[in-house]
Amino acid sequence: MSSGGSHHVVSVWAYLGVFLALMAFTGITVWAAGQDFGVYNTAVAVGIAVAKATMVVLIFMHVKWGTKLTQLFVVAGVVFLLILIAITMSDYISRPWPIMQ
Amino acid sequence: MSEAHSTPLQHHFTSLEQQKDAATLGMWAFLVQEVLFFGGMFTAYTVYRNQHYSVFEACSHHLDWKLGAFNTAVLIGSSLTMALAVHAAALGKGRAAALWLAATIGLGSIFLGVKVVEYHEKWEHQLIPGLRWGPAEEVGPALHLSGADVDRAQLYFSLYFGMTGLHALHMIIGIPILAWLAWRAWAGHFTTEYSTPVEMTGLYWHFVDIVWIFLFPLLYLIGHH
Numbered sequence: 001m002s003s004g005g006s007h008h009v010v011s012v013w014a015y016l017g018v019f020l021a022l023m024a025f026t027g028i029t030v031w032a033a034g035q036d037f038g039v040y041n042t043a044v045a046v047g048i049a050v051a052k053a054t055m056v057v058l059i060f061m062h063v064k065w066g067t068k069l070t071q072l073f074v075v076a077g078v079v080f081l082l083i084l085i086a087i088t089m090s091d092y093i094s095r096p097w098p099i100m101q
Numbered sequence: 102m103s104e105a106h107s108t109p110l111q112h113h114f115t116s117l118e119q120q121k122d123a124a125t126l127g128m129w130a131f132l133v134q135e136v137l138f139f140g141g142m143f144t145a146y147t148v149y150r151n152q153h154y155s156v157f158e159a160c161s162h163h164l165d166w167k168l169g170a171f172n173t174a175v176l177i178g179s180s181l182t183m184a185l186a187v188h189a190a191a192l193g194k195g196r197a198a199a200l201w202l203a204a205t206i207g208l209g210s211i212f213l214g215v216k217v218v219e220y221h222e223k224w225e226h227q228l229i230p231g232l233r234w235g236p237a238e239e240v241g242p243a244l245h246l247s248g249a250d251v252d253r254a255q256l257y258f259s260l261y262f263g264m265t266g267l268h269a270l271h272m273i274i275g276i277p278i279l280a281w282l283a284w285r286a287w288a289g290h291f292t293t294e295y296s297t298p299v300e301m302t303g304l305y306w307h308f309v310d311i312v313w314i315f316l317f318p319l320l321y322l323i324g325h326h
Binding site for chain 2: 009010012015016018019022023026029030033034035036037041042045046048049052053056057059060061062066067069070073074076077078080081084085088089092093
């Protein structure tokens, strides 16, 4: 696919495919929540949500066919979100104080 | 507003393509800011859920996951109709775009209607921190919690109302914009060379869908195993 294709028109079938995949993943996330994966239940749930969000961003939001600069903005947003959560949690998890009780 | 110009190309852009690329980038700058806006609440959720793991799971049981799953399907459906509205508008099919936008408004309204039912149920059970929080001897047994955990449950429900409330507010803001676009599409304002407002609003609507994709498992489905 060419980059900077502002006038790219995506096939309706691509949208329907993403819609069906999103519905299927919703079913899978409900099923997975009922399974006991130990401490990994949340990781599985977030992983499925990330997969769903990626499909929405790439196809529904046309980022797959967007300019390189737009794609960079999207990735930057995700990176800064991860920085926000990771550095906050690195502080809380490493505190020896009774605050964690 | 300058939509009434005969050409959609504004004088400070060299081409329609450059104009649309600029609009798309600007919209994404806004959406990335929104990611971090919601990100603050997701971070708060992560902190408190790790501190009060079992309390959050007990509180999650009090949400009706079937209503949450139904709303997830409704919102995903509204993203599909929104994508089809953008598609129709880009092909210059104004009437079809207007109908898809109307369908998106309908699905969005169903979502908000279910949210009203859910919030009302929390009002009835006195589970709204700061507004209507019942006495510990009633809230505790309802949530299967005791002692200090009953107070900690307010953390979960504060996050529940904060996150779903902010999400719902985004939809309440989005629906009138969709209605305005539907009217413009029906009136034939969008053509094969200019349908940017529909596409930009589509980005916003899909973003709101993504937020819910994360909220549903993190609020409704924890502690089911």
